[in-house]
Amino acid sequence: MKMPTGVMFAVLIVVFGLFELWQYRQQQAYRLAMQQQVQLLQEQVQALNSELDAAQEAEKAPSLGNILEEANKALIDGWSVMVDTVERELQRAQREIAESRKSQPEQQAEPGEQPQAPAGN
Structure with missing residues (x-):
């Protein structure tokens, strides 16, 4: 049971085409999942930014x-x-x-008088 080369080549091309189709579908599913994840992350970032802005305003108030x-x-x-x-x-x-105190000349006591002590002492 020898298959002609053209039939084998056609089967290979069909298998290769099916494989490419399967890869294409897998890639689409992956892209869709990634888009959903990015959208979810963007929503979370926006929510966090809103919370941060509110906290900053509350702190300034x-x-x-x-x-x-x-x-x-x-x-x-x-x-x-x-x-x-x-x-x-x-x-x-x-x-x-x-x-x-330095500029005032020292008062000399006259003979017979005793120097008076300052009143504060």
């Missing part, structure tokens, strides 16, 4: 905690500035007192 935090920061900054100013004024006053 003035909440009681944010208002208290800002007020506390402003109060601390104000106190720091005031304390720094008082310290500078105290240092300036100390320098002026020291300079005034």
Whole structure:
């Protein structure tokens, strides 16, 4: 039972054609599955972006905690500035007192009089 070469060639072409058709159908099914998966992922990304935007807006909105935090920061900054100013004024006053003590001539006690002690001591 020898088959002629032309018939074998025709059978091979039919088998090859069926194989290509099967591959084509498999590829279509795979593409469809991938398109569905991409669409699902895009929807998830959009949902996550919406959640992120809402969270950012909520964080920017003035909440009681944010208002208290800002007020506390402003109060601390104000106190720091005031304390720094008082310290500078105290240092300036100390320098002026020291300079005034240096610039005043020492009072010489007249004979028979005793030098008077400063009133603050």
